[in-house]
Amino acid sequence: xIELRGLVRGxxxxxxxxxxxxxxxxxxxxxxxGSSGAGKTTLLRLLLGLEAPDAGTVRVLDRPxxxxxxxxxxxxxxxxxxxxxxxxxxxDPRWPVGRSVAEPLRLLQVTGDHPARVREVLAAVGVDPxxxxxxxxxxxxxxxQRIALARALAHRPQLLVADELLSGADAxxxxxxxxxxxxxxxxxxxxxxxxxxxxxxHGDVAxxxxxxxxxxxPVADVLADPAAPATRELLAAVLRLPS
Numbered sequence: 001x002i003e004l005r006g007l008v009r010g011x012x013x014x015x016x017x018x019x020x021x022x023x024x025x026x027x028x029x030x031x032x033x034g035s036s037g038a039g040k041t042t043l044l045r046l047l048l049g050l051e052a053p054d055a056g057t058v059r060v061l062d063r064p065x066x067x068x069x070x071x072x073x074x075x076x077x078x079x080x081x082x083x084x085x086x087x088x089x090x091x092d093p094r095w096p097v098g099r100s101v102a103e104p105l106r107l108l109q110v111t112g113d114h115p116a117r118v119r120e121v122l123a124a125v126g127v128d129p130x131x132x133x134x135x136x137x138x139x140x141x142x143x144x145q146r147i148a149l150a151r152a153l154a155h156r157p158q159l160l161v162a163d164e165l166l167s168g169a170d171a172x173x174x175x176x177x178x179x180x181x182x183x184x185x186x187x188x189x190x191x192x193x194x195x196x197x198x199x200x201x202h203g204d205v206a207x208x209x210x211x212x213x214x215x216x217x218p219v220a221d222v223l224a225d226p227a228a229p230a231t232r233e234l235l236a237a238v239l240r241l242p243s
Contacts, residue, residue, distance in 0.1 A: 001026045001159055001187060002047065006056035009042050016042040017053070018211040029188040029203030031219065033195055033234060038208040040191050044163060048082065049073045061158070078108055081152035081186075083162040088144030091136040091151075098122075098132030101151045110155050121150040125180060142173045146180075153186065160184070163191045175200075195234045199223055207231045 002024040009017040017039045024030050034040050045051045046058050049065045058065040061079055066072070081104075084090045091100050101118045104110075110117075119129035125146040127139075136144055145165065152160060165177065178200045181188055190201055198205045198219050205222050207215040209230035215222055226232045 003059040007053050008055040009053050016211050020213045029201050031198030031201050031205045032191045033198050034208035039211040079158050081157035081160045083148055083152045083165050085163040087148035088141050090148055093136050096133045097147045101154050104155045108155050121154050125150045160186045161189045196238045
């Protein structure tokens with residue numbers, strides 16, 4: 001699904017990525033984990049074709065990703081759904097949520113019954129389809145997260161990228177969203193700073209630290225015997241959290 005080779009990306013005074021190699025097989029969920037400044041956001045921007053690497057290659061579905069005009073990246077937008085870090089606030093407050101959910105269908109020129117698809121995907125994420133004509137301020141924060149998720153799924157992407165989707169959720173909402181995400185049948189790339197979230201995903205984990213990939217493997221194996229100091233620090237932070 002994803003192949004990153006020798007990725008290097010720098011900004012003035014900062015080397016955000018320093019030779020990252022990462023392969024994600026089709027059908028395998030991945031949690032990309034790292035503390036603030038580890039390089040997670042930069043890696044996502046390269047993966048989504050929003051920036052070009054200084055060196056190295058990015059491939060999705062065995063096709064090279066090169067930043068360019070929107071038309072040249074339509075195949076990537078069709079293959080990947082994205083839930084932004086502040087998912088609920090990403091909804092246009094002026095629009096009924098049904099219009100926001102349908103917007104990717106229009107932009108990607110997806111054929112079919114758009115209103116029916118909006119109702120279907122809202123129901124799939126646990127939001128009343130009859131509420132599609134309401135604006136975002138009529139919903140709770142957790143419901144807005146689910147609506148943003150519905151929008152990312154509307155065009156049936158092969159890969160869902162969620163950036164810190166669970167960072168603002170309490171324990172109950174986090175558990176519900178994780179159960180929802182893993183039951184959707186869509187491959188996930190979940191970006192998080194929390195190894196507890198990675199553990200609940202039951203897939204692979206890749207740990208970034210200072211722009212380098214320092215650990216990668218099945219999450220159960222990595223948590224049972226973390227090799228990198230950065231992984232041990234992240235695990236210690238989880239163990240210090242109150243229950």
